[in-house]
Amino acid sequence: MDIEVSKLKMLKASHMNALYDLQDKVMIDLPAMIKFNELLISNIEKDLKAYNERSIVLDDKGKPAFPSIELFGKVYTDKDEAGKALIEACKQAARADITRNVEVGSYQGFKLNIGYEPMNRVYVATLSGSASYKTELGGSESGNFTRLDNALNGMEDKLTAAKQQLERLQNQLEEAMAQLDTPFPHEQELQEKSQRLDELTKQLESAADDKPTSELAEIVDPYFIEVSSEEAAEKLKSSGITFEMKESEGHYIVKINRSDKDKVHDLLEQQKKIVL
Helix, strand or coil, X not given: CHHHHHHHHHHHHHHHHHHHHHHHHHHHHHHHHHHHHHHHHHHHHHHHHHHHCCCCCECCCCCXXXXXXXXXXXXXXXXXXXXHHHHHHHHHHHHHCCCCCEEEEEECCEEEEEEXXXXXXXXXXXXXXXXXXXXXXXXXXXXXXXXXXXXXXXXXXXXXXXXXXXXXXHHHHHHHHHHCCCCXXXXXXXXXXXXXXXXXXXXXXXXXXXXXXXXXXXXXXXXXXXXXXXXXXXXXXXXXXXXXXXXXXXXXEEEEEHHHHHHHHHHHHHHHHHHC
């Protein structure tokens, strides 16, 4: 019964810990993540609106012309020259501080930061408006502007992903709140077995209290004494000393722990004086 109650208590402790974790999610984690995603959605929407409303210059063929880029205070309108300058800006940024992104200018109305990732051995560009959009840069001078444009054109997808994530988080919050009131499924069994265990424990304690000392303790280092007086034997029974006794032809053979030898001899001496 004790083992069964212990197992049920462990199950309940695990259940309560799960509820505490769930409470943290409901009160702290999920609300913070929801707030972050709501802010992210708002910021992407601002950036997307500004990006869509930007002025687009067309070339002689009626296609969007290179929009220019500003690097370290200088504006480049020629795409080839700008491509070389961008690669040089990557090198300068890495030399300036390889451990973080360095602001090098702006592109398409977004602040441009460049950093270097030693583990992957690549330069990473971050375009920042109200939100941030990252992309890796390569060795192609003209190809890097395609990468930057793709990062900005990916705002729609990023906005969709953020909205889907927000919906998932809101659903998780609703589900977690509903589970907060989930009771321990074995509570009744635990209460009944705990009560039964208490009853059994009290019965065992009561039975132990009723047993004489000689039945409770153990003789681990035997020592034998012959007792000829029945009164002495009775005296020994009431002394609280652990013993075993056998009667043989009016004599009593007593087995005790050697550590109680002096106590028993003193007791027997006192009994002799009383008889005399």
